[in-house]
Amino acid sequence: MTTIFERDNGAENEYLGECEVSYKLDNKYCRDKKLKLPGVSEGELCRHYTQLADNTYGVNNGFYPLGSCTMKYNPKINEKVAALEGFSDIHPLQPKSTTSGAAEAINLLSKYLCEILGMDSVTLQPAAGAHGEFLGLLLMKAYHADRNDAKRNKIIVPDSAHGTNPASAVMTGFEIVNIPSAKDGMTDIDKLKEAVGEDTAGLMLTNPNTLGLFDKNILKITDIVHKAGGLTYCDGANQNAIMGVARPGDMGFDIVHVNLHKTFSTPHGGGGPGSGPVGCKSFLSKYLPEGECSIGRVKAFYGNFLVAVKALCYITSLGCDGLLSASQIAVLNANYVMSKLSGLFETVGDGYCMHEFVITLEKLKSETGINALSFAKALLDEGIHPPTMYFPLIVPEALMIEPTETESKKRLDDAIEIFKDLYNRAKAGEDMHNAPKRTYVSRVNEVAAARNPIVKA
Amino acid sequence: MANYISITESEKKQMLDAVGVSEIEELFGGIPEKVTLKAPLAIPHGLPEQKVFAKMSAMAAKNKVYRSIFRGGGAYRHYIPAVVDSICSKEEFVTAYTPYQPEISQGVLQAIFEYQSMICRLTDMDVSNASVYDGATAAAEAVAMCKTPRKNKALLSSALNPQIIETVKTYCFGSDTPYEILPHTDGKTNVDFSDSDASCIIISQPNFYGVIEDVEKICENAHGKGIKVIVCCNPISLALLKTPGECGADIAVGDAQPLGIPLSFGGPYLGFMACKTELTRKLPGRIVGQTTDTRGNRAFVLTLQAREQHIRREKASSNICSNQALCALRAGVYLSAMGSRGLERAASHCAAKAHYMAAELCKIKGVSLAYKNEFFNEFLTICPKPEAALSALDDAGILGGLVVDGKVLWCVTEQNSIDEIDEAVGIVREVCGK
Secondary structure, eight states, rough: OTTTTTOOOOOOOOOOOOOSSOOOEEEGOOOOOOOOOOOOOHHHHHHHHHHHHHHHHOOSSSOOTTTOOOOOOOOOHHHHTTTHHHHHHHOOTGGGGGGGHHHHHHHHHHHHHHHHHHSSEOOOOOOOHHHHHHHHHHHHHHHHHHHOOOOOOOEEEETTSTTTTHHHHHHHHHHEEEEEEETTSSOOOOOOOOHTTTTEEEEEESOOTTTOOOOTTTTHHHHHHTTTEEEEEEEEETTGGGGBBBBBBTOOSSEEEEEEETTTOOOOTTOOOOOOOOOEEHHTTTTTSSSSOOOOOOOSSSHHHHHHHHHHHHHHHHHHHHHHHHHHHHHHHHHHHHHHHHSEESSSSSSOOOOOEEOHHHHHHHHSSHHHHHHHHHHHHHTTOOEEEEEEESTTEEEEEEEOOTHHHHHHHHHHHHHHOOOOOOHHHHOOOOOSSSSEEEEEEEEHHHHHHOOOO | OOOOOOHHHHHHOOOOHTTTSSGGGGGTTSSSSGOOOOOOOOOBBBBOOHHHHHHHHHHHTTTTSSSSEOSSSOOOOOOHHHHHHHHHTOHHHOOOOOOOGGGGGGGHHHHHHHHHHHHHHTTSSSESSSSSSSSHHHHHHHHHHHHHHHHHHOEETTSHHHHHHHHHHHHHHTOOOOEEOOHHHHHHHHOOOOOOEEEEEEEEEEOOSSSOOOOOOHHHHHHHOOOOOEEEEOOTTTGGGHHHHHHEEEEEEEETTTOHHHHHHHSOOOOOEEEEEGGGGOSOOOOOOEEETTOOOOOEEEEOGGGGGHHHHSSOOOOOSSOOOHHHHHHHHHHHHHHHHHHHHHHHHHHHHHHHHHHHTTTTTTTTESSOOSSSEEEEEOSHHHHHHHHHHHHHEEEEEEEEEEEEEOOOOTTSSSSHHHHHHHHHHHHHHO
């Protein structure tokens, strides 16, 4: 597609008009280099971005079973509410007496999240899940420092964890102890027992885990870490499976983050903004950014406030029963798809899955040469956004499928047929290495992009 | 009650049959009984949309929307052309995930590529990332980019926005990075590198007090000591002021909220980060690059991912995953709509009207500029009765300046007409001038 710079014909839009007064800054302060922003008429600008939007795949374009990302429908009322002037046009530094409505929204959402997560306090400051992890780990750091327990410098992370977990732990000055998962995909209790000790600061665990399985030993796990003097962190990325069913706080977790842009229906915006509130138990509350022994702020002002407003709107719409239904149907939809695909594809875990499941294409690859990447690219030609590929790392040729509760049975049935059809075509010898063929661009050369980076026009 | 579920009761039964269970609860059998909730969540029942809207509207109505704002301090009310909201509410942009699948994401990838290009042109830097959370976290991430095994201390100007200082300090606590706060004289950062072992210095241009710093000189001196320079800039001011690139800075960061993003009670905003080529592989977050597809057509893709957490895990340059992509889109649309001349005009409005207001305020007995150094669109005044003046302005629906150490920090943008400025000055005169 033509870039906005290539459309530049020197057109000038007029939005502001002449200024009634003038002032000339001394030349020594002024830029010499001429600023070169695109010069296009407003009409051309609209057409440009309409074309870009046409080549962007959103949730309303079709099935989006991107595991771990919870691509559910983003209700329109949330957007309408967040755009209200009373929320969108208030200054973060205006007097507190003039923002009681904003305080009410923050307090109410925090209260609801405490209840959903089984925690005592929540901060809305983190702007994303990884940001929440960073904050949660700072709570651990402050807690141990406060107790003069300086030797606790290790964070235990299972090999099935999101990449953000170890990256966050390093940003907070911890060392990583990776522990392998057991054969059934659960935490290996023996390995955990070996890993904990006097240097254990804490454990980071996703539950339900990244295989879409609820760790049945969760109470034992959190107990082992606590007995060793460590704290427990729940990566709540998979909260959509368990709302109203089970709570991290009741599983023995001390700290948890949730992603409002996953479980609580706020849109992903092509990468953000998200919001990653962190909840903790009362003995850690004082270390929160707002607490009396604060770790400090992790972001300016109050976090991604408008995202919080959207999540509050969602919880208000669904209520306790709606949240429970959302999780139940999310789990039903996942199990339905899994049951239909398990005849052809090998799935991980025995029994039922939670809101997502992982299939491995290892056998298909060995038989036909079609790997998870090519299979995913072939799905693009069928109008489906592929599942998350090659994650978790412990499953070879993994595709992680999360249908979410907002998909209809018809969509699921269609998708199931497409998966089966592609499988059969691969088995019949169809070459998918050149897929996709019907998309705006064909397979993109990522290696060349990284070797010779062109990152601006 | 809304639930946005598409499955009907009869379909639910069919699906349960297919799965081989009779009740949905059986699917949760893997959760130990001990951790299963026994009672419903203590959250009210759901509401129909009409009632939700009424409830949320009532909440919004409790917040005061000022007709006129003279307060900045890290959040600015600028004019947002209608086209920005229109384009940025296209649901493909709003609802897409991070563009992991480039073949169906060329639109969002190209939009980010164009945003990166515009940030590079504004700052006069080589490489921009796709955004981070906000200006404060951008500054904190920039500090991490400058650390070396031998040098890790950060120098922070005391004339940075306090929100930035606090955020950087928190990140420094996390990574065990020592820091030192540099004092300021007459509103300008006092820099003495004579025996400094620092890895970097962060300064703001213009700074928290609105004052224009000697960035060029600071860069020269810092580089002589092997210290990298991070400049936090107001993106609107970059249409007029000497760019970080021209001054010799290593990294330019800032909050691009002024570029088409509403005040929003502090977020979501937009952290931008741009740097010199040699620091590219230390830059955190997503970067979009241009390449080709198998047919040789131009294509865009997330690139240099070997820096990122999903590939490198504990060896990543940062833990960032989600960013502020939709806000970056807003900035890109805003800059494209305004164009060079439009942005220069916005910046000129800001500077001219701020200087007009400063001059008018200083005509009031007892009111004077706290610093004599040149400023852009924010300035600090000594004011006899700051609280009383602000309260009188508030009564008139005007949000006055921010009280900082007993003085008042004013901000003027193109949104403030001369009539509004005269009115506000008149109210301050009523309170302070007698």
